[in-house]
Amino acid sequence: MRGPGKWTPRQTRQAWGGGGLSHSGLCMPHWRLHTELMAESPITARSQDFAAWYQDVVLQGDMAEPAEIVKGCMVIKANGYAVWEVLQRELDQRFKATNHQNLYFPLLIPESFLKKEAEHVEGFSPELAVVTVAGGKTLEEPYVIRPTSETIIGHFFAKWIQSWRDLPLLCNQWANVVRWELRTRMFLRTTEFLWQEGHTAHSTHEEAVEESLRMLDVYAEVSEDVMAMPVIKGVKTRAEKFAGALRSYSIEAMMQNGLALQAGTSHDLGQNFGKAFDVKFQNKEGQLDYVWQTSWGVSTRLIGGLIMTHSDDKGLVLPPKLAPVKSVLVPIYRKEEEKGPVLEAAHRIAKEVGAKVDDREGQSPGAKFFHWERRGVPVVLELGPRDLASGKIVLKRRDTGTKEPVDQTAIAGKLAEALADMQTGLFTRAKERMKANTVLANSIGEVEEILKNATAEKGGGKFVMAHIKDDPAVDARMKEFKATIRNIPLVDEFDGPGKCIVTGETVPHRAVIAKSY
């Protein structure tokens, strides 16, 4: 049954106005002309429809699929979850290295808890899912399904903290959260998503600020060094900060269409939740004081950012450090007598270099190449009778598409080299793209001029760097061009102080204005 809710190429095609007519025949790469009817469907070109391309890559890369029976939710498939597991490992070891411990709090939070911090409840109430009936009875007090856990953690922190000796308290939890979203996109925004949320309590504000910046650095490091995704660290404006925080920091990445993606956030919560949940400690002077808290999180959204940073019209591209399978060896043989020696050599070499052998029967090598290509495997090795005779093996890179015959004796080194080169190459390319699409503006008119045509279809979005005041009224003006102030960078890479393009007041340096996901 076709069933409700398949995100099909046909539907996306119609959405961008092609009516499903003949776009497939017109501007496809030539190899698609005779492969239209293949099981693994073609991928919409980025230049045609970026949103459709993204969806195709997720689906064809077997990363996830819509859970059509649950509104706004998705199934993260084995391929996608494996990437999440690598991310979890990379993040978790850095959390541990900075003395955090993992624990776990309940999914359900008493509704009254949310209401204890005024700004917090106001920020989250539109997106709460609430449990009102359980065990066949209407509950006296409804539970909300956690949209984040500051409140319930505040409650327990109050029980656990008495003295300055209990501080700092450094916690993290890996969890799912639910935020009722009006519009969803796989990985980027779904009703339920996976994340980690760090929660810490400190005896001084300085220490809390230090902590929130430390974890922002951890996020930036994982983004750039592991995911090869360049980011801008900065402060969120008051209008954009987390509901209940004193100050929020973010890392912002630029997708291939020039739109910004908030890839991680870290919050200085001040004493707001301490006061709301009565989290007090006795300091060294014997005085009672409220704790200073932080919270910080990254989610499965990172995977969406990863896809929109590196993937191409052939499908997924995974940076080697994140790829669950770094290389696949495709054995090629024509005659029965070739099969034995080829497979023997294939397994020997694969074992030596840690590659996976695709020895499925009944699939042609060509089909296997396409299969692994769209799943983002960094390197595919090809080994056939010709290579056996010459002592070579063919190494093909996913990022550049280059094919190179390599001496079998040198393959381990060459493979490692190719993977390392791909990792840095992907980062460099993304970084250069970000630079190329970052422009300065010195008046609100210029900002408008730049952003009004800034969509993927019209040549790509931009990061507009402008002097602009951190004032909600100023943020509101950005709505005129469907943009937001993404953040105020921690490090100024431009020209220092200048006059705000809206109010004329002097501000320390330029901020990032962009359209975003």
Place this chain on the structure above:
RNA sequence: CGGGGCGUAGCGCAGCCUGGUAGCGCACCUGCCUUGGGCGCAGGGGGUCGGGCGUUCGAAUCGCCCCGCCCCGACCA
């Protein structure tokens, strides 16, 4: 939540206007043959036509209601 589009086999679609009990390609299964970028041939399995109600001798097809998904906008990691 407003505007637009769509829902027929696992996937992509035809059939609907002009009602007569469902078809094509790919995928899947079996066998042979092939294998350096999506091989070929032969045979085969698979569908409560998104759901409900109605009109009719008869509904995928006509009418009403509902549900879901995609796209575009307002809110958000």
